[in-house]
Every structure is written in C-alpha cells, then in structure tokens.
Amino acid sequence: MTGRTWASRPTDRGVEMVAHAAARPYWLDRDLRPEHRPRLVGETGADLLVIGGGFTGLWAAVQAAERNPSRSIVLVERDRIAEHASGRNGGFCAASLTHGLGNGLQRFPDEMPTLLRMGRETLDAIQDTLTRLGIDADVERTGELDLATTDWQFDDLTETATAGQALGEDLVLLDTSAARERVNSPMVRGALYDPNVLIIDPAKLAFGLADAAERLGVRIFENTEVLTLAAGPAGDEICARMDFGQVRADRVVVATSASRSLVRRLRLYTVPVWDYALMTEPLSDEQLASLGWPGREGLADSGPRFHYFRLTADNRMLFGGWDAPYHFGSDDDPRRARRPGEWALLGEHLLQVFPQLEGITATHTWGGVIDTCSRFCAFWDTSHGGRVVTAVGFTGLGVGASHFAAAAALDLVDGLRTERTALEMVRRKPLPFPPEPVRWAGITLTRQQMARSERRNGRRGAWLALLDKIGLGFDS
Numbered sequence: 001m002t003g004r005t006w007a008s009r010p011t012d013r014g015v016e017m018v019a020h021a022a023a024r025p026y027w028l029d030r031d032l033r034p035e036h037r038p039r040l041v042g043e044t045g046a047d048l049l050v051i052g053g054g055f056t057g058l059w060a061a062v063q064a065a066e067r068n069p070s071r072s073i074v075l076v077e078r079d080r081i082a083e084h085a086s087g088r089n090g091g092f093c094a095a096s097l098t099h100g101l102g103n104g105l106q107r108f109p110d111e112m113p114t115l116l117r118m119g120r121e122t123l124d125a126i127q128d129t130l131t132r133l134g135i136d137a138d139v140e141r142t143g144e145l146d147l148a149t150t151d152w153q154f155d156d157l158t159e160t161a162t163a164g165q166a167l168g169e170d171l172v173l174l175d176t177s178a179a180r181e182r183v184n185s186p187m188v189r190g191a192l193y194d195p196n197v198l199i200i201d202p203a204k205l206a207f208g209l210a211d212a213a214e215r216l217g218v219r220i221f222e223n224t225e226v227l228t229l230a231a232g233p234a235g236d237e238i239c240a241r242m243d244f245g246q247v248r249a250d251r252v253v254v255a256t257s258a259s260r261s262l263v264r265r266l267r268l269y270t271v272p273v274w275d276y277a278l279m280t281e282p283l284s285d286e287q288l289a290s291l292g293w294p295g296r297e298g299l300a301d302s303g304p305r306f307h308y309f310r311l312t313a314d315n316r317m318l319f320g321g322w323d324a325p326y327h328f329g330s331d332d333d334p335r336r337a338r339r340p341g342e343w344a345l346l347g348e349h350l351l352q353v354f355p356q357l358e359g360i361t362a363t364h365t366w367g368g369v370i371d372t373c374s375r376f377c378a379f380w381d382t383s384h385g386g387r388v389v390t391a392v393g394f395t396g397l398g399v400g401a402s403h404f405a406a407a408a409a410l411d412l413v414d415g416l417r418t419e420r421t422a423l424e425m426v427r428r429k430p431l432p433f434p435p436e437p438v439r440w441a442g443i444t445l446t447r448q449q450m451a452r453s454e455r456r457n458g459r460r461g462a463w464l465a466l467l468d469k470i471g472l473g474f475d476s
Contacts, residue, residue, distance in 0.1 A: 014348030025088040026279040026364035027203035040221035049249035053077025054086035056255035058209035059406035065216035082206035095119035095196035135208030144197040184292025258371035268432035272369035277320025375430035
C-alpha cells in the first residue's frame with residue numbers, strides 16, 4: 001500500500017461544502033464572546049506591562065499576578081482579546097515546546113530530555129491552573145494521532161517513535177489495521193499516538209484567562225495599540241506610547257505574535273504566513289459513528305504540508321492547514337484572510353479523509369497569519385537594558401508552548417536564573433530571515449520544494465537538503 005494523493009485543485013463538492021459558510025472564525029462567532037473592554041485613555045503606571053492579548057500575553061499576566069499578588073499589571077491589546085492567532089487556531093494544546101520531536105532533536109538534541117519533561121510539566125500546569133481558576137475550556141485529554149497516508153510517511157513515523165521512546169516518551173506506533181480501528185479513513189496507512197495533547201476550545205480558554213487575570217487584579221485594555229517603546233527620562237522605566245495614552249512601566253513583556261515587532265532589530269526574525277481552516281455543521285450521531293473515531297483524538301497527517309482536524313464539544317469538525325502562503329514584503333493585509341479556493345480545497349481534502357461525510361456543509365471558514373521563525377519554535381529577546389522581553393516565533397503549536405514562553409519571559413524580565421533561562425533554547429535566537437526580495441524568493445522556493453518532495457515520496461531534493469544541513473530545514 002503506497003498511499004493516496006491529495007487533490008491539488010478545488011472540486012465541485014469542495015466548493016459546495018464551503019459556499020455558504022460565514023467567513024469568520026467559528027470560535028469568535030458565538031454568544032460567549034465578552035463585551036468590549038475599554039481603550040486606554042490618558043497616562044497610567046504599572047510594575048509590569050504586557051503587550052498582546054493572545055495566549056502568551058494572557059498567560060504572562062496570570063502567572064505574574066499569581067507569582068506576586070501585589071504587583072501592578074496592565075495588559076493592552078491592539079484589537080480584542082484573542083482576536084488574532086489565539087482565537088482562530090485548531091485548539092491542539094500539545095506538550096511539545098519545540099514544534100514537534102523531530103524539530104527539537106534537530107536543533108536542541110542535548111536539551112531534549114529536559115525540554116520533553118518541561119513540556120509534560122507545562123501541560124499538567126495548564127490543566128491544574130484551569131481547574132484552580134475555574135476556567136471551562138472544554139478540555140479533553142485525548143492525545144493526538146499523527147497519521148501516515150503513505151508508506152514513506154509511516155517509515156518516518158517509525159523513526160520518530162523509536163527516537164521518542166528512547167527518550168522515555170509514551171509514543172505508540174500503530175500499523176494500518178490498528179490505526180483504522182482508531183479512525184475509519186481510507187487515507188490512513190498508519191499512525192503514531194502521543195498521549196500528551198489536550199484538545200481545547202481556544203476562545204473559551206482565552207476569555208477565561210482574561211477574566212481570571214482581572215480577578216487577580218490585572219487591568220486589561222482593548223483597542224489599544226502600542227506605537228513605540230522607549231526608555232523614560234531617568235532610564236528607570238519604559239514608556240509605551242499609544243494613540244490616546246501612555247503607560248510608564250518598570251518592566252514589559254511583548255507578546256505580539258505575527259504583528260510588526262516593537263523592537264526594530266527583531267523585524268527580520270519572524271515572517272507572517274497564512275493558515276486557513278473550516279468548521280462543519282454539527283455531525284449527527286450516525287455521521288459521528290461512521291467515522292470510527294471513538295477516542296476523539298486530535299488528528300494530523302504527517303506530510304511536508306499537513307492538515308490538522310478535531311472534534312468540538314458539540315461534534316463539529318474543524319479541518320485546517322495544508323498550504324501556508326507567504327506574501328512579498330510580509331504582507332498581512334486582512335483581505336488575504338478570504339480565500340475561497342483554499343477553503344474549497346480543504347473541503348475536498350476533508351472528504352478524501354472521510355468520504356462517508358459526503359454532503360456535509362461548513363458553517364464557518366477563516367484564515368489569518370501566524371508568526372514563524374527560522375527554527376520554527378518560540379524564541380526570546382531581551383532589550384532596553386533588560387527591562388523588555390519579547391517572546392514570539394511559535395509557528396503553530398503555540399497553545400501549550402505559550403504557557404512556557406510566558407513563564408520564561410517573566411523569569412528573564414525579572415532577572416531570575418532558573419532552569420528555563422539556562423536553556424540554550426531560551427538563550428539563543430534563530431537566524432534572521434534575509435531582506436526582500438531574497439526573503440520572498442527563498443520562502444517561495446522552499447514551499448515549492450516541499451510540495452515537490454511530497455510528490456517524490458518524501459525525497460527532499462538539493463534545496464531542502466541544503467536547508468537541513470545549515471539548520472533551517474523543517475518537516476512536519
């Protein structure tokens with residue numbers, strides 16, 4: 001069995017699935033979204049300013065308040081809480097801090113035993129915090145199945161399983177028969193099961209963290225964009241200037257994801273790439289049973305371009321991923337979020353995985369940017385004499401890693417020496433991307449070669465081999 005090939009163009013049935021969907025994130029299109037919080041007007045002071053109302057910023061605010069209840073904390077968000085990547089992701093909360101075992105082994109081989117342990121501890125801490133703070137995020141500790149759709153992908157999963165098991169990871173390799181007992185799809189050649197993944201409702205998590213932060217004394221302002229960061233006149237504070245106000249803070253954590261960095265030297269370290277997804281109508285009991293998916297695990301296929309899919313609490317299916325376009329000049333114009341062709345192709349791919357769902361419709365489709373860096377996992381930067389710490393670059397899988405990133409950022413901004421701050425992963429930054437037009441040409445060539453490697457049974461070719469050699473390669 002060599003596997004099946006993904007459709008390369010939208011089909012009529014894919015178009016029909018998405019044609020009448022609302023073009024906005026399902027997670028944010030529900031009655032549970034809170035009312036607008038106020039904009040910051042005038043001047044205020046704080047011991048700690050957190051910039052960014054996504055997961056990293058929210059975790060930083062909550063953790064900082066719990067570490068020191070007397071600390072004055074302000075969080076500002078350019079738009080609304082969870083408006084961007086945190087409010088439109090797949091809701092896979094993985095223990096991995098390095099965007100997967102393979103990526104971590106390639107970049108931090110000596111630290112992987114420690115990083116794997118810290119990842120598991122992070123996942124436990126997330127669950128414990130949600131319980132302690134009374135946050136209902138529809139958490140299911142189902143684990144994740146990484147699916148092979150071809151023989152060569154199954155060989156890759158076998159290598160990953162061997163490497164992970166040697167490091168003490170509870171990974172389970174499933175052959176075709178065993179994998180299809182977990183998910184009934186003709187596309188499945190085999191699978192690798194990782195138990196250390198939570199499936200969550202990302203918006204409920206974000207909204208719950210924001211509410212908890214406020215109960216802990218954090219002041220949150222929405223529709224408040226920070227325009228500049230600068231040292232105060234005496235050098236003993238940071239002044240963050242906004243359109244209608246200013247915050248004078250002793251310390252600052254910047255968690256702005258794919259937005260243009262407030263620290264000029266970091267602007268070549270990340271680029272915005274686009275991700276697209278759809279959400280179906282709720283499945284009937286018969287449809288759900290036909291999927292043969294009793295464990296409700298998060299699912300992802302394991303090619304160079306991959307999909308992620310999961311069930312929601314009300315048995316909708318989220319299906320996203322595949323292509324990750326980059327546009328010249330790091331163009332993040334919101335108009336690019338609307339891509340009917342991308343959504344229709346995802347619809348076709350969903351039906352290739354689950355042909356038994358023929359005729360199902362999507363209620364929501366969406367797209368948006370995520371931040372990526374050349375090592376494909378988070379990094380940290382300290383600036384302004386140690387008073388400002390930035391944490392960005394997640395490249396997806398940031399739901400769980402954001403908790404760790406926030407903890408490390410707080411350690412750094414407070415000048416603490418901890419096990420986290422001693423890590424090479426935390427101390428060292430990735431290579432920056434080159435300026436345009438070389439950046440666009442290199443990213444475009446890489447995307448083309450990844451698609452080509454898929455057609456050539458995983459053979460990576462000269463360009464991808466070169467990137468692997470110099471530490472810039474990536475394979476899901």
